[in-house]
Structure formats: C-alpha cells, structure tokens
Amino acid sequence: MKDRYIDREDEIEVESKSSDNKALHQFIGRILANWYWFMLFGLLGLSVAYFKARYSIPSYNIRAKLLVSDDKKGGGPTGGSALGELSGLMGTKSSVDNEVEVLKTRDLMREMVLVEKAYISYFHVGKVHNVPVLESPYRLELLSSADSIFSAIEIKIKVLDAQRILLSHGTQSKEVAINQAFTWNGVGVMLLTLAHKNVELEEEYGVRIVPLRTAIADLMGRLSVSVTNSNVSTIDLTLIHQVPERGEALMHSLISRYVERNLHDKNVVADSTLSFINARLTKITEELSGVEDRISGYKQSTKLADITEQSRILLENSAGYTKSIAEVETQLTSLEAITSYLSDTSNPRVVPSTVLSQDGTFAALTTKYNELVLQRERLLLANTEANPLVQNITMQIAGLRKDMIDNVASTRRQLELTKNNQVELSNRVTSQIQQVPTIERGYIDLARLQQIKQAQYVFLQEKWEETAISRTANVSNSKVIDSPKADASPFAPRATTMYAVGLILGLAFPMFVLWLRELLNVRIRNVDDIERYNELTVLGMIAHSEEQGQVVVTKTSRSPIAEQFRAMRTNLEFALNGGKTILFTSSMSGEGKSYVALNLAVALALLDKKVLIMELDLRKPSITAKLGLPSGKGFSHYIVRPDMRVDEIIMPSGTHENVDLVQAGAIPPNPAELLIHPRTQQLMNELAERYDYILMDAPPVGMVTDAQLLGRYADLCLYLVRQGYTYKEQLRIPNDLVRNDKIKPIQLVVNDIQAKGGYYSNYGYGYGYGYGYGYGDYGQMGKKKKWWQFYKRG
Incomplete structure (x- = not known):
C-alpha cells in the first residue's frame, strides 16, 4: 500500500509538470503563431516612443542645498561663537524640520511668484507643439492685480507692422498697439512692449498667463524640499522646470524670500525690545536726575560735608538691603510693563523677552507667543480677521496670553514676598539709623533712592546694549552652501526608458487582444475546451x-x-x-x-x-x-x-x-x-x-x-x-x-x-x-x- 501511495504521488507530480509544460507550450505557440502582430505592434510602439522622445519638451532638475542652524544638531553659521550665545536673547530657536515646513508654505511661494511674475511665461510656436523659452521678443506687463486673472490662456503674438500686433487665442483675436494698455477678458489690463526692435516676422511667439493660484500650485507640485541626511542639518531643494535658466532664477528668488522673511521675524522681536527699553530708559533717566538734584540741594541746604563712621557702617548695611529691594522693584516694574503689553487684547504685540529674570517657563511661553503674533501679522497681510486661520491663531494667542498673565502673577507674588522680607530687614537698620542726627538720616534716604534709580538705569542700559548688538548681528538661520544649478542633462524624457515602455506596450497590445478574444469566446476552439467541458471519448x-x-x-x-x-x-x-x-x-x-x-x-x-x-x-x-x-x-x-x-x-x-x-x-x-x-x-x-x-x-x-x-x-x-x-x-x-x-x-x-x-x-x-x-x-x-x-x- 505504501509503494502504491508513493507511485500515485509520483504520477500526480508528473501530470502536474506535464500540465504546466502544456500551458507553457500553448502560450509560446500562440505568440509564435501570431509573431507578425507582435512584430508589427512592437515596431509601432517603438515608433511612437521615438516620436514621443523626439518631440517631448525636456524637463530639468534644478538643485540647491541649504545649511540650517539647528540647535539640536549644533550646525549653522552662529554655532559655537559669541554671537551664538546671544541668539537666545531673541528667543529664536530653529530646527531643520521647521525650516523645511517654512520652505513648503504657500505664502512664501506666493511672494516668489509675485516678485518673479511666474504666472506669465513665454513660448515659441512650433509645428508640433509650443516650446517654452526664457526670453521673447515681446514683453507683457500686467497692469492690474495678479488676482484678477481668472482663467489660463495662451495668446499667440504676430507682428502686423511697426506699431500694431495681432493677439489671438482660439477663435478670439485682437489688434493692439505697442506700448499701449489694453484689456483682455478674464485677465485684466495689460501692456505689450518689444524687447528689441529687430523682430523677425516669420518667427511666431506666444505668452501663457495662468491664475495666481494655479501658478503657485504648479510650482509647489514641482518643488521638492527634503532632509536627505538625518545626521546633518542640511536641506535639499529640487525644482523641476522645462527652461533651466528660468528654473534657476525662480529657485534663487525663493531662497532670497525665505532668508528675508527669516531676518524680518528676528528684527521684529529685536525692534520691539529696543523700543521698550528706550521708553524705560527715558523715564528712569528723568527720575535719576531728579534724585541727584535733590541730593545736591540737600547737601547745600544742610552744609553736609562728611559722614561719621557709624553712618558709614549703617549705610553699608542699608545699601545691601537697598540693592536687593532695588533689584526686586526693577523686576516688579518689568512685570508691570509686561502686564500692560499682555492686557492689550485688541491689538496683540510682540512681548520683549530680555527684561525679565531668566525664567524657563516664561521664556518658552514668550517665544511661542511672539511666533504666533508674527504669524498672525503675516496672515493679515493677505487675509481679514474673519479668516478661520486668523481666528484660530487669535484664539491660540489668547490662551497663551492667559498662561503668561498667570505666570507673571505668580512671579509677582514671589517677588513681593522677597521685597517684604528685605523691607523688614531694612526697617530694622533704619530704626538704628534714626539715632543718627536728623540731617544725616535725611541724606541716607536720598542716597537710598539714588541707588535704586541708578541700579534700574544700569540694568536697562546693559540690556539695551545686548539687544542692539544682537540686532546688528542678526543673520539668517540658513546659509546657501550649494547655489541653484540645473542638471547638465534633462531627466525627462529618457529615450531608453521610453523605448522600453513603447516596446512593452506594443507587445502587450496583441497579447491583450488574444487574451480578450479567449475571454469573450463562447465557442469550441481547441482540444482544451473539449476536455474542460466534456467527459466523453473523442472518436476522431x-x-x-x-x-x-x-x-x-x-x-x-x-x-x-x-x-x-x-x-x-x-x-x-x-x-x-x-x-x-x-x-x-x-x-x-x-x-x-x-x-x-x-x-x-x-x-x-x-x-x-x-x-x-x-x-x-x-x-x-x-x-x-x-x-x-x-x-x-x-x-x-x-x-x-x-x-x-x-x-x-x-x-x-x-x-x-x-x-x-x-x-x-x-x-x-x-x-x-x-x-x-x-x-x-x-x-x-x-x-x-x-x-x-x-x-x-x-x-x-x-x-x-x-x-x-x-x-x-x-x-x-x-x-x-x-x-x-x-x-x-x-x-x-x-x-x-x-x-x-x-x-x-x-x-x-x-x-x-x-x-x-x-x-x-x-x-x-x-x-x-x-x-x-x-x-x-x-x-x-x-x-x-x-x-x-x-x-x-x-
């Protein structure tokens, strides 16, 4: 029984192999029987691929590389330098991942499109298709807003004489005068000029105008921003364009807009801080001058020339407490100023972050608050306050403002407790000083007030110098280490790939037809059909x-x-x-x-x-x-x-x-x-x-x-x-x-x-x-x- 079972398994295996060989022979036989169709469609596919490769417009990759100062990776232009230590004053921390997202924003692309007028492009009218060109004998200037463009159009330009040009788009045509404004439906008011006088009448050019949203979406679809190496803080930018010189110019402009926006954000924070410090310095200077005048007058009126040794010791002790009280009052004054900034809910402003003690929680809240305020201001440039994005950021700002006010209140309570302790100690010294003659005690009061105002003045002056230095030393978080440059050869169309695809598709078509005929056939065609649907013997x-x-x-x-x-x-x-x-x-x-x-x-x-x-x-x-x-x-x-x-x-x-x-x-x-x-x-x-x-x-x-x-x-x-x-x-x-x-x-x-x-x-x-x-x-x-x-x- 065991041998019989083994023989049966061998028989099944032989039948299976035979069936597989038969199916393979059938497949090969059908191909060989219809070799002429495969050859015909294969040649047809190669011919189509040849003409496709011959007349397709080549596309180039324009590549650039940026180095970003990433705090996590320690890279960037200011890393490890003295200026790098001051970068924390502005609350500006960068991350290569954040910068990648900034480079992908529509607002940045919109700025580039508007500056470069990327919604207008020129082409040379060919026999097979229109070829994009970098320069044209004609220059088209849009006098109305770019947002007035509602539909994409291609206008062919033909010179009639020295002063007139014929514009045509489909069945619509219009004669316009050179250097004279005209209106085109769906576009707006435009002005056409000649780039040079010697224009060949045989050459026909055209201009393509697309809506601003379309131009932005098209360029964003062709722009690739990525971090290829996670160990370094470099960003690779790639832009696909059919005119390499134009693509390089667009990439340069995009990077310039990005650097300018980065510096603008830093300068806004620095300018706000400097403005706050200048206002405080003006007030403290006036108060300090008043105290010094009172001291001078007091000495003249009392003819005070020297202070006893006891007064010196008391003054030294009192000076220590006075200095501590002055520092606490300075911080309380800064808290009042911050509170006044945060209390203005109708018009959120950037909050200075360098006039407070280095509180980590408050510094983080201030950095996030300033980023949201700057983002809100950028959105308001192109949107209204009713915009959902603006309202969302406004709600986030309100939430952060509440957290910051709570933090300031907590800090205020701590400082007031500290101040009360110092005042109590100072009062004890004052009670001892009361035993000193009245004239000397009056002088001590004035000197204490002078020290308080002078300490505030010195503190603000130091902060002003630090902020001014940081403002002057502001640089972008990124540096171009590889300028935009187009590849020497286009990446598309690739002739070899197109030939391979054309040949495969050409050979696949008759194979698909054979498969479809077999699938749709309902009549007996071969022995397999008889064996599949029949159990009877075939006599002949x-x-x-x-x-x-x-x-x-x-x-x-x-x-x-x-x-x-x-x-x-x-x-x-x-x-x-x-x-x-x-x-x-x-x-x-x-x-x-x-x-x-x-x-x-x-x-x-x-x-x-x-x-x-x-x-x-x-x-x-x-x-x-x-x-x-x-x-x-x-x-x-x-x-x-x-x-x-x-x-x-x-x-x-x-x-x-x-x-x-x-x-x-x-x-x-x-x-x-x-x-x-x-x-x-x-x-x-x-x-x-x-x-x-x-x-x-x-x-x-x-x-x-x-x-x-x-x-x-x-x-x-x-x-x-x-x-x-x-x-x-x-x-x-x-x-x-x-x-x-x-x-x-x-x-x-x-x-x-x-x-x-x-x-x-x-x-x-x-x-x-x-x-x-x-x-x-x-x-x-x-x-x-x-x-x-x-x-x-x-």
Missing part, C-alpha cells in the same frame, strides 16, 4: 476542407482529411464492439452531421462492406439535396403505407457502389410518432440483415427529441462538435444524455478543425491516430491561411 477529428464536394473520401484519395476519416473508421471498429447501427446527431444545425456520415460511409464501403445511409432528419432533410439526387419514396412513405416493401425505398447513393441511401420521404406532420412506430422497428431489423453498417442521420438533439427516440435502434451515437461553431455550454448536452441514460453510448467527433498555428498546429486531427498538416508524404497539403486572415474563421 476532422480537419477543415477546402474542397467543394460533399464527399472527400475516394479509393485513390490520400489527402490528410481522407486519412482522418480512415483513422476514424479504425477507431469505429473498437467503439461498435460488434454492432453495426450508428446514429449521427449534434447540438444544433450546421455542425456537419450529413457531411461526416457520407464520408464515413464511403470509408467503410472501401473495406468492401455494405453500408446504408438513412436520412432520418424528417424535419429538414439535407442528404438527398447534397448528393444531387431526385426526391423519391422514403422512410415516411414506408411507415404510413403498410403495403410498401423495403426495396421500394432503398436507392443507390451515387458516392460508392456499396453505399445505399434511404431518403426521408415526404415531410410528415408528426415525425416523432413515425420514429417510434412499430414498422420502424420492423424496418431496422430487416435492414440490419442486409447491411454491414447502418448510418442514421438524425436531427440535432439540442432542438428536438427525434435523436433520443432513434437512440433505441443505435449501437453507437456519434455526436458532432464543430470547431468555432459549437458553443462550449452545448458540450454538456451529450454528457447529460449519457448520465441520464437517454442515449448510450455516445462518442464525439470534432469537425471542421482549422490549423491556425501555435501549439495545436502539429497536434494532429486523429486524436493520436490521424494525420495533421505537415504530413506531405500521405497526401496533398491543405491550404494554410494567409497572415492577414488572423481574425477570420475558415
């Missing part, structure tokens, strides 16, 4: 015949089709197994029952056998007409006339001396009843004694039941299937007849097989026994189809 296969006559089998014929009938005759001896009555039927009319019956009858007669053909298609008889015989008495006459003898209905067929014919006779109104009449059985018994073979030509079994009724008299039923004619689903009919015991046994005969090349061209038509095309030693070669008959049926 008959090739397509180009001969005009109905009988192709003769004593001397050696044609392939005659040999196929002889092969079928040999197979028939085994199929009959001693019987002699054969029934011919099919699924529908036109599948060749009469043709096969006549030729098989002659093939049997060549063995010196007596053969009778019975024309039992009582509804639509055709054998008599095909043989060219006159109509006479036949089967229907014999059945309805009891006095008629068998010899009266038998006649020579004219095809062979051993082949006789029984005609159908008059077409009866009840053919089914005649076929099961008792005289029919009597007739069949008498004919069986006279003849070696009886061939009954019956109606199609798929239409009427006559063939099923005749099946009771037959030893074998031959079911005709015609290639390219019989439907695949109709193969289920004979299988159902056998399965339901309506007609048994049934074997198939495949008729009208046409050799179309490929895997089946040398398969043979005898199902292993016959001869196919190519066996010239056995007869005349059949006529092959011409190559242009690829889609025709034989």
Whole structure:
C-alpha cells in the first residue's frame, strides 16, 4: 500500500509538470503563431516612443542645498561663537524640520511668484507643439492685480507692422498697439512692449498667463524640499522646470524670500525690545536726575560735608538691603510693563523677552507667543480677521496670553514676598539709623533712592546694549552652501526608458487582444475546451476542407482529411464492439452531421462492406439535396403505407457502389410518432440483415427529441462538435444524455478543425491516430491561411 501511495504521488507530480509544460507550450505557440502582430505592434510602439522622445519638451532638475542652524544638531553659521550665545536673547530657536515646513508654505511661494511674475511665461510656436523659452521678443506687463486673472490662456503674438500686433487665442483675436494698455477678458489690463526692435516676422511667439493660484500650485507640485541626511542639518531643494535658466532664477528668488522673511521675524522681536527699553530708559533717566538734584540741594541746604563712621557702617548695611529691594522693584516694574503689553487684547504685540529674570517657563511661553503674533501679522497681510486661520491663531494667542498673565502673577507674588522680607530687614537698620542726627538720616534716604534709580538705569542700559548688538548681528538661520544649478542633462524624457515602455506596450497590445478574444469566446476552439467541458471519448477529428464536394473520401484519395476519416473508421471498429447501427446527431444545425456520415460511409464501403445511409432528419432533410439526387419514396412513405416493401425505398447513393441511401420521404406532420412506430422497428431489423453498417442521420438533439427516440435502434451515437461553431455550454448536452441514460453510448467527433498555428498546429486531427498538416508524404497539403486572415474563421 505504501509503494502504491508513493507511485500515485509520483504520477500526480508528473501530470502536474506535464500540465504546466502544456500551458507553457500553448502560450509560446500562440505568440509564435501570431509573431507578425507582435512584430508589427512592437515596431509601432517603438515608433511612437521615438516620436514621443523626439518631440517631448525636456524637463530639468534644478538643485540647491541649504545649511540650517539647528540647535539640536549644533550646525549653522552662529554655532559655537559669541554671537551664538546671544541668539537666545531673541528667543529664536530653529530646527531643520521647521525650516523645511517654512520652505513648503504657500505664502512664501506666493511672494516668489509675485516678485518673479511666474504666472506669465513665454513660448515659441512650433509645428508640433509650443516650446517654452526664457526670453521673447515681446514683453507683457500686467497692469492690474495678479488676482484678477481668472482663467489660463495662451495668446499667440504676430507682428502686423511697426506699431500694431495681432493677439489671438482660439477663435478670439485682437489688434493692439505697442506700448499701449489694453484689456483682455478674464485677465485684466495689460501692456505689450518689444524687447528689441529687430523682430523677425516669420518667427511666431506666444505668452501663457495662468491664475495666481494655479501658478503657485504648479510650482509647489514641482518643488521638492527634503532632509536627505538625518545626521546633518542640511536641506535639499529640487525644482523641476522645462527652461533651466528660468528654473534657476525662480529657485534663487525663493531662497532670497525665505532668508528675508527669516531676518524680518528676528528684527521684529529685536525692534520691539529696543523700543521698550528706550521708553524705560527715558523715564528712569528723568527720575535719576531728579534724585541727584535733590541730593545736591540737600547737601547745600544742610552744609553736609562728611559722614561719621557709624553712618558709614549703617549705610553699608542699608545699601545691601537697598540693592536687593532695588533689584526686586526693577523686576516688579518689568512685570508691570509686561502686564500692560499682555492686557492689550485688541491689538496683540510682540512681548520683549530680555527684561525679565531668566525664567524657563516664561521664556518658552514668550517665544511661542511672539511666533504666533508674527504669524498672525503675516496672515493679515493677505487675509481679514474673519479668516478661520486668523481666528484660530487669535484664539491660540489668547490662551497663551492667559498662561503668561498667570505666570507673571505668580512671579509677582514671589517677588513681593522677597521685597517684604528685605523691607523688614531694612526697617530694622533704619530704626538704628534714626539715632543718627536728623540731617544725616535725611541724606541716607536720598542716597537710598539714588541707588535704586541708578541700579534700574544700569540694568536697562546693559540690556539695551545686548539687544542692539544682537540686532546688528542678526543673520539668517540658513546659509546657501550649494547655489541653484540645473542638471547638465534633462531627466525627462529618457529615450531608453521610453523605448522600453513603447516596446512593452506594443507587445502587450496583441497579447491583450488574444487574451480578450479567449475571454469573450463562447465557442469550441481547441482540444482544451473539449476536455474542460466534456467527459466523453473523442472518436476522431476532422480537419477543415477546402474542397467543394460533399464527399472527400475516394479509393485513390490520400489527402490528410481522407486519412482522418480512415483513422476514424479504425477507431469505429473498437467503439461498435460488434454492432453495426450508428446514429449521427449534434447540438444544433450546421455542425456537419450529413457531411461526416457520407464520408464515413464511403470509408467503410472501401473495406468492401455494405453500408446504408438513412436520412432520418424528417424535419429538414439535407442528404438527398447534397448528393444531387431526385426526391423519391422514403422512410415516411414506408411507415404510413403498410403495403410498401423495403426495396421500394432503398436507392443507390451515387458516392460508392456499396453505399445505399434511404431518403426521408415526404415531410410528415408528426415525425416523432413515425420514429417510434412499430414498422420502424420492423424496418431496422430487416435492414440490419442486409447491411454491414447502418448510418442514421438524425436531427440535432439540442432542438428536438427525434435523436433520443432513434437512440433505441443505435449501437453507437456519434455526436458532432464543430470547431468555432459549437458553443462550449452545448458540450454538456451529450454528457447529460449519457448520465441520464437517454442515449448510450455516445462518442464525439470534432469537425471542421482549422490549423491556425501555435501549439495545436502539429497536434494532429486523429486524436493520436490521424494525420495533421505537415504530413506531405500521405497526401496533398491543405491550404494554410494567409497572415492577414488572423481574425477570420475558415
């Protein structure tokens, strides 16, 4: 059992490999059989690719590289320098990822488009297509706003004379004067000038104008900004453009706008801080001058020249507390100023971040607050306050303002506690000083006030100097390390790639057609279709015949089709197994029952056998007409006339001396009843004694039941299937007849097989026994189809 199981597995594996090889052979055979179509469409695909590559406008990559000062990676122009330490004063921290997003913004691209007028481009009118050019003999200037452009147009320009130019767009045309403004619907007011006087009249140029949004979207789609290496803070920019010089100019302009915007943001924060410090310095200077005047006057009025040693010690102690109180009051004053900035909710302003103690939480909130205020101001340049983006940022600013006010309040409480402690200590010293003479105590009060004002003045002066230095040393966060430059060769179109694609598509088209034909085909085309839908034995296969006559089998014929009938005759001896009555039927009319019956009858007669053909298609008889015989008495006459003898209905067929014919006779109104009449059985018994073979030509079994009724008299039923004619689903009919015991046994005969090349061209038509095309030693070669008959049926 184990060995048998192993053998079965080997058998399955062999069958699987054979099936795979057969499918591969079929695929290759179909390609080889239709090689001319693949060659034709392959050449056509290459031709299309050639013209596409020849007349396509090349596109170039314009590349640039920026180095960004990233705090996380320590790169950039100011990293590691003294100025880099001061960069924190502005609250300006950069990240390479943030800068990438800034470079991708529509606002930045809009600035570049407006500056470079990228919504206007020029082209040279060619015979095949328009070629973009960098310069044109004409210059078009849009006098109205760029936002007035509503639709994209291409205007062709033609010189009429020295003062007039003809503009045309589709069916619309207009004559305009040079250097004179004119209006174009959908665009606005424009002015056309000549770049130089010598303009060739034969050369025709044009200008393309697109809406501002379209130009921005187009350039953003062609711009690529990426960080190719995560270990360094460099940004790679790539712009696709058909005019390399124009693309380089656009890239330069984009980088310039980006650098200017970066410096502008830094300078806004610095200028706001300087303005705040200047206002405070002016006020503190006035207060300090007043205190110094009071001290000078006090000394003059009291004639105070020296201070005792006790006063010196008390003053030193008092000075320490006074300095601490002064520092706290300075910070409280700064908090009041910050609070006044934050209290103005109607017009958010940039908050200075360098006048407070270095509180990390407040510094982070201030940096975020200033960024949102600057972003809001940029959006208000092109939008109103009702814009959802502006409202969203305003809400974020309000939230940050609340957090900052809470932080300031918390800081204020801490400073007030510190101040109260210092005041308490100072009061203790003051109580001791009260024992000093009144004049000296008055001087100490004035000196303390002077120290407070002087400390505030020095603090603000230092901050002003630091901010001014930072303002002067402001540089952009990015540096161009690789200027915009177009590649030497275009990246598209690539001729090699286009040729490969053209060839692949060209070869794929006929393959797709073959696959589609196979998919949509519902008729029998090859042996695989028969094997897929059928479980019955195939007795023989008959090739397509180009001969005009109905009988192709003769004593001397050696044609392939005659040999196929002889092969079928040999197979028939085994199929009959001693019987002699054969029934011919099919699924529908036109599948060749009469043709096969006549030729098989002659093939049997060549063995010196007596053969009778019975024309039992009582509804639509055709054998008599095909043989060219006159109509006479036949089967229907014999059945309805009891006095008629068998010899009266038998006649020579004219095809062979051993082949006789029984005609159908008059077409009866009840053919089914005649076929099961008792005289029919009597007739069949008498004919069986006279003849070696009886061939009954019956109606199609798929239409009427006559063939099923005749099946009771037959030893074998031959079911005709015609290639390219019989439907695949109709193969289920004979299988159902056998399965339901309506007609048994049934074997198939495949008729009208046409050799179309490929895997089946040398398969043979005898199902292993016959001869196919190519066996010239056995007869005349059949006529092959011409190559242009690829889609025709034989």
